Amino acid sequence: MPVTLLNPDGIMKPDVYRQVAIATGTRQVHIAGQVAYDAEGQLVARGDLAGQVAQAYRNVAIALAAAGATFDDVVRLTFYVVDWKREAMPDFIAGIEQAARELRISPAPASLIGVSALYEPGVLVEIEATAIVG
Template sequence: MPVTLINPAGLLNTDALRYRQVAIATGTRQVHIAGQVAYDANGQLVARGDLAGQVAQAFRNVAIALAAAGATFSDVVRLTFYVVDWKREMISDFLAGIEQVAEELKIKPAPASLIGVSVLFEPGVLVEIEATAVVG
């Protein structure tokens, strides 16, 4: 397996937040997924006003992009989340979105950053997810 995910002793244990502090990659091919939002295949925004629903759909879109590159969530070494008007009390809805699709997509807890932003490129879009994977 080209990716090993760990939480080193001395750093916050992030298991409950579904990410690890460190990814060690031994593969040779990098896959960079552009920010994915909660659009369906027809370009319609899914789950308007629902952070959990949009997180779930954005993850589904990341999975489609990974598959197109011959990768899966097992190959992901980094996730970056951009969330509109982020407040700490939104964590439950955010994590609920991940839980909705975690088993379906076999999401692995890769190192991640969550960045609060005032707006994304279009009104109604609440979250955008970027991914980096290493395969082979």
């Protein structure tokens, strides 16, 4: 496997992602920000952060597969969340956990960036992914 994920001793060990990704592959895959649209272009889970996180993860999985990659190859995720407040963390985590169960994935290193808005009203989250494929 070209990616090893770990949480080293001496820094926080979060449950929903890993702090370090070690990649040994040769091909980089960069997935543009994915939001909670379905294949027909309809916004899924309007007003529901957990539902939108799960749908955005599904879209990342589809994009990775198109590039010959899986979440096992992901070395970094970046989340952009509209009007982020710490109180939203349970809903955010619920969306990640739903996607993890459904897609059978492990959490990659991630950053969460609060933004005032995304490109269209109603879109609550956007996920970018970077993968390294052997």
